[in-house]
Amino acid sequence: MPLLTVTDLRTTFHTRTGVYRAVDGVSFAVERGETLGIVGESGSGKSVTCYSLMGLVPQPPGRIESGTALFDGIDLLHCPPAQARTIRGKRIAMVFQDPMTSLNPYLRVSEQLIEPLRIHDSISRKQALARALEMLEAVGINDAAKRIHHYPHEFSGGMRQRVMIAMALITKPELLIADEPTTALDVTVQAQILELIRTMQRELNMGVIFITHDLGVVSGLCDRVQVMYAGRIVETADTRTLFYAPRHPYTRALQRSIPALQPKGAELYTIAGTPPDLSKPLPGCPFAPRCEFAREKCVTTPARLFETAPGHAHACLRAQLGEI
Amino acid sequence: MADRPILEINDVKTHFPVREGFFKRHVGTVKAVDGVTLSVARGEVLGLVGESGCGKSTLARTIMQLVPTTAGTVVLEGRNLTSGSAHALRDVRRDLQMVFQDPYASLNPRMTVFATLAEPLLVHGRCPKSEVTARVAELMNQVGLAPRFMQKYPHEFSGGQRQRIAIARALALDPKVIIADEPVSALDVSIQAQILNLLAQLCRQRNLSMIFIAHDLSVVKHISDRVAVMYLGKIMELGPAADVIERPQHPYTRALVSAIPTPDPDAERARQRIVLAGDPPSPLNPPSGCPFHPRCPFAAEKCKPAVPPLFPAGPGREAACVRLDEIGEP
Numbered sequence: 001m002p003l004l005t006v007t008d009l010r011t012t013f014h015t016r017t018g019v020y021r022a023v024d025g026v027s028f029a030v031e032r033g034e035t036l037g038i039v040g041e042s043g044s045g046k047s048v049t050c051y052s053l054m055g056l057v058p059q060p061p062g063r064i065e066s067g068t069a070l071f072d073g074i075d076l077l078h079c080p081p082a083q084a085r086t087i088r089g090k091r092i093a094m095v096f097q098d099p100m101t102s103l104n105p106y107l108r109v110s111e112q113l114i115e116p117l118r119i120h121d122s123i124s125r126k127q128a129l130a131r132a133l134e135m136l137e138a139v140g141i142n143d144a145a146k147r148i149h150h151y152p153h154e155f156s157g158g159m160r161q162r163v164m165i166a167m168a169l170i171t172k173p174e175l176l177i178a179d180e181p182t183t184a185l186d187v188t189v190q191a192q193i194l195e196l197i198r199t200m201q202r203e204l205n206m207g208v209i210f211i212t213h214d215l216g217v218v219s220g221l222c223d224r225v226q227v228m229y230a231g232r233i234v235e236t237a238d239t240r241t242l243f244y245a246p247r248h249p250y251t252r253a254l255q256r257s258i259p260a261l262q263p264k265g266a267e268l269y270t271i272a273g274t275p276p277d278l279s280k281p282l283p284g285c286p287f288a289p290r291c292e293f294a295r296e297k298c299v300t301t302p303a304r305l306f307e308t309a310p311g312h313a314h315a316c317l318r319a320q321l322g323e324i
Numbered sequence: 325m326a327d328r329p330i331l332e333i334n335d336v337k338t339h340f341p342v343r344e345g346f347f348k349r350h351v352g353t354v355k356a357v358d359g360v361t362l363s364v365a366r367g368e369v370l371g372l373v374g375e376s377g378c379g380k381s382t383l384a385r386t387i388m389q390l391v392p393t394t395a396g397t398v399v400l401e402g403r404n405l406t407s408g409s410a411h412a413l414r415d416v417r418r419d420l421q422m423v424f425q426d427p428y429a430s431l432n433p434r435m436t437v438f439a440t441l442a443e444p445l446l447v448h449g450r451c452p453k454s455e456v457t458a459r460v461a462e463l464m465n466q467v468g469l470a471p472r473f474m475q476k477y478p479h480e481f482s483g484g485q486r487q488r489i490a491i492a493r494a495l496a497l498d499p500k501v502i503i504a505d506e507p508v509s510a511l512d513v514s515i516q517a518q519i520l521n522l523l524a525q526l527c528r529q530r531n532l533s534m535i536f537i538a539h540d541l542s543v544v545k546h547i548s549d550r551v552a553v554m555y556l557g558k559i560m561e562l563g564p565a566a567d568v569i570e571r572p573q574h575p576y577t578r579a580l581v582s583a584i585p586t587p588d589p590d591a592e593r594a595r596q597r598i599v600l601a602g603d604p605p606s607p608l609n610p611p612s613g614c615p616f617h618p619r620c621p622f623a624a625e626k627c628k629p630a631v632p633p634l635f636p637a638g639p640g641r642e643a644a645c646v647r648l649d650e651i652g653e654p
Contacts (some may be wrong), residue, residue: 041512041514041515042483042512043511049433136374156603157376158603159603185583186375186376186539187375187539187540187541187580187583187584188579188583188599189375189599189603190585191582191583191585191597191599191600192584192599192600194585195599200472213512213513214513215513215583215587216584216585216586216587216592217585218587219585219586219587219588219589219592220585220586220589220592220593238588240589240590242587243587243588243589253514254513254514255587256585257513257514257516257517258513258542258548259516259517259520259542259543259546260542260545260584260586260587261587261588262546264565266543267521267524268518268520268521268546269517270514270516270517270518270521272512274482293457314351
């Protein structure tokens with residue numbers, strides 16, 4: 001049984017200008033020890049998917065309309081809050097993009113590190129501090145015994161992200177959700193952090209959901225990748241298949257617009273148009289208005305995610321029919 | 325004088341004093357830019373890469389004379405910017421424009437697109453009042469925005485469109501050099517490609533020179549003719565963009581290039597990565613000799629005593645490493 005199974009998750013935001021379907025019927029599963037990449041542009045719903053699981057969607061204006069998220073047999077979206085709290089922060093942990101805004105600037109790092117332990121485990125302060133110190137050393141902070149008593153502003157960006165990771169992993173979670181954890185960092189620091197996540201995952205046999213917009217990061221880190229567009233999953237496959245044999249036109253377009261893969265000096269490939277307005281009804285494929293392969297039926301017929309090969313599913317009508 | 329570079333930066337230093345305590349005692353100096361010499365030819369795109377804190381943005385601000393220069397000269401078409409009066413500087417600024425990273429922060433939210441683009445035209449008296457509207461419409465067309473959006477405010481546009489407005493503003497005065505400080509870092513991949521295409525096309529059409537600052541080496545490789553790699557306020561390596569990024573010579577450039585994740589799973593899993601330990605040292609207290617030696621896998625005793633100058637390293641290439649011949653091909 002997978003560690004986490006999400007089925008038909010729908011999250012909407014009710015605003016004055018309409019109801020925005022940020023996540024529109026998303027289903028996926030994560031196994032123990034597996035790294036799942038979620039790729040998409042801003043507004044594709046990749047973060048909101050994970051916020052919904054963690055109970056971080058502000059309600060109102062947000063609302064989880066439907067769906068289940070089974071974690072070890074417990075539905076995170078419908079179980080009593082007290083039960084959810086024993087899972088979130090202990091068995092499922094999250095790392096955010098910006099370590100400057102997600103650490104409390106008024107508290108010493110030591111206080112923030114031991115907080116999850118003090119809440120979830122009956123453990124003395126002294127023992128908790130010892131564990132925190134161990135964890136800081138494990139994530140590669142030199143001179144941890146001294147640094148543990150510092151405030152967040154005394155750390156550099158990369159070091160702060162290490163502290164965030166130490167905080168997330170201190171309860172030895174079974175699932176780690178990392179929301180663009182390296183986007184704000186330099187490439188050299190990014191390489192360090194990715195290496196750290198990889199090592200920690202092997203040690204704890206965690207499942208990891210890695211959210212990013214950078215296809216480069218995904219290629220080396222993830223076992224499986226799913227591509228999101230307009231709140232839906234448009235393609236999901238193992239990493240090699242997704243990179244070497246993508247079927248959905250959006251995945252192909254995304255891949256083609258990476259400068260690294262294009263001849264130097266040539267005009268870069270771009271996707272015409274902009275993503276659709278998620279408050280308007282989208283009867284067909286959400287990518288159809290920007291898709292070079294789109295036909296009449298793409299705009300009107302609902303596109304379902306359909307498995308065309310073992311482990312490879314995509315939501316392109318024409319590719320499913322073998323037309324492209 | 326077709327061969328003379330349009331912009332010359334000679335041994336520029338920008339130091340910031342650090343003061344502390346009640347009496348504002350001088351406790352140290354941050355050498356943000358420490359002896360940089362560069363030149364940009366007409367129509368050339370020079371890429372400037374490096375990690376955060378390496379001084380690339382300070383160098384841009386020094387060229388623009390937004391921060392005082394401690395030493396050295398910035399010469400634009402024979403006019404020295406560092407010694408000019410405020411009045412002379414205003415004339416020069418017309419030829420030197422900047423595009424910033426965050427189009428959400430660099431546009432005034434209370435000004436319509438029209439007001440934003442008309443302001444430089446009126447301040448510098450570039451065209452009579454009656455022609456301003458036509459000129460603004462022309463600018464908008466050039467950056468791929470429909471002139472009918474002229475009366476809209478920045479918040480009504482997407483990130484990519486806002487960056488187009490910022491580019492139009494930089495183009496308003498027909499500059500000769502544009503300094504683009506991380507212009508695509510805040511944008512999504514598909515939008516990034518659109519803005520890169522626009523910048524490349526504008527440079528070609530108008531024979532514009534550009535200094536393109538970024539931390540993403542693949543973007544820099546794509547758009548630049550030459551690239552300069554900075555570390556701790558100094559140039560580490562300089563040369564033709566594709567050459568430097570495909571066959572880096574300086575150990576720092578090698579580490580930087582090896583850290584870029586490539587969107588190719590097989591290559592990504594097969595390759596050897598040089599993971600640098602730690603963070604760049606503080607510019608307040610830089611190491612002696614080569615600034616990279618404490619983190620360099622090839623560091624030796626002779627790297628420590630003196631700061632290495634840029635040595636010739638192949639056609640059109642230079643690298644600041646004393647062990648270039650000894651460390652072999654990458």
